[in-house]
Amino acid sequence: xxxxxxxxxxxxxxxxxxxxxxxxxxxxxxxxxxxxxxxxxxxxxxxxxxxxxxxxxxxxxxxxxxxxxxxxxxxxxxxxxxxxxxxxxxxxxxxxxxxxxxxxxxxxxxxxxxxxxxxxx
Amino acid sequence: xxxxxxxxxxxxxxxxxxxxxxxxxxxxxxxxxxxxxxxxxxxxxxxxxxxxxxxxxxxxxxxxxxxxxxxxxxxxxxxxxxxxxxxxxxxxxxxxxxxxxxxxxxx
Numbered sequence: 001x002x003x004x005x006x007x008x009x010x011x012x013x014x015x016x017x018x019x020x021x022x023x024x025x026x027x028x029x030x031x032x033x034x035x036x037x038x039x040x041x042x043x044x045x046x047x048x049x050x051x052x053x054x055x056x057x058x059x060x061x062x063x064x065x066x067x068x069x070x071x072x073x074x075x076x077x078x079x080x081x082x083x084x085x086x087x088x089x090x091x092x093x094x095x096x097x098x099x100x101x102x103x104x105x106x107x108x109x110x111x112x113x114x115x116x117x118x119x120x121x
Numbered sequence: 122x123x124x125x126x127x128x129x130x131x132x133x134x135x136x137x138x139x140x141x142x143x144x145x146x147x148x149x150x151x152x153x154x155x156x157x158x159x160x161x162x163x164x165x166x167x168x169x170x171x172x173x174x175x176x177x178x179x180x181x182x183x184x185x186x187x188x189x190x191x192x193x194x195x196x197x198x199x200x201x202x203x204x205x206x207x208x209x210x211x212x213x214x215x216x217x218x219x220x221x222x223x224x225x226x227x228x
Contacts, residue, residue, distance in 0.1 A: 035217065037219070044207065044219060044220075044221055044222045045156075045158075045164065045207050045209075045219040045222070046219065047209075047216070047217040047218060047219055050217070059215050059216065061216060062216075095163065095164070100169070102169065102170040102173075103170065104150065104151050104152050104170075105151065105152040105154065105169055105170035105171065106151065106154070106209075106210070106211040106217065107154035107166060107169035107170070107209070108154070108156075108164075108166065108209070109166050109169070109175065111163045111164055111165075112163070113163055114163060
């Protein structure tokens with residue numbers, strides 16, 4: 001079945017970087033974009049950016065511009081999200097999701113189970 | 122950047138109907154998508170492309186839109202519908218945005 005499997009929980013110190021992976025299976029990886037979101041404890045979902053899995057083009061939320069890098073490895077059917085200069089406010093659950101498009105409608109039909117990132121000194 | 126505004130919380134009696142709204146300029150150009158998220162769980166797609174439900178989503182969930190407002194309606198709410206609901210849209214710049222979220226309580 002179609003699924004996105006994310007890497008395990010991370011604990012990082014302030015100022016460090018974290019790289020989270022999202023491995024796709026059950027479909028042609030390059031046929032769909034992958035988005036990254038995060039959700040701090042008790043807070044709303046927050047969109048971070050997306051990558052065109054076919055050509056590697058990316059777009060980032062202005063909030064994370066300069067700190068986030070989304071890449072992909074087509075041979076491994078895996079997308080990656082790297083966030084640098086971590087601070088305590090980056091403690092959150094990080095999700096990847098597959099994008100679908102249907103005439104003026106963009107939606108995410110398959111989600112990874114999330115990766116907990118804790119930033120603590 | 123675009124924003125999507127939702128009421129923070131609504132409550133509904135078991136078996137009754139509740140409507141959740143989402144407002145934002147991007148909804149004039151793009152349809153809203155709706156996700157359900159229960160505590161400690163991953164968001165689940167419930168409505169996409171105006172009023173389509175993925176397989177497995179009960180037909181008591183429906184969507185509609187008008188102008189800059191999208192709505193999710195639960196007709197005959199069940200106890201298992203108690204969750205947070207988020208709307209989502211793309212904007213004309215290619216950015217995506219999630220709504221502020223609505224907590225639905227079933228009484």
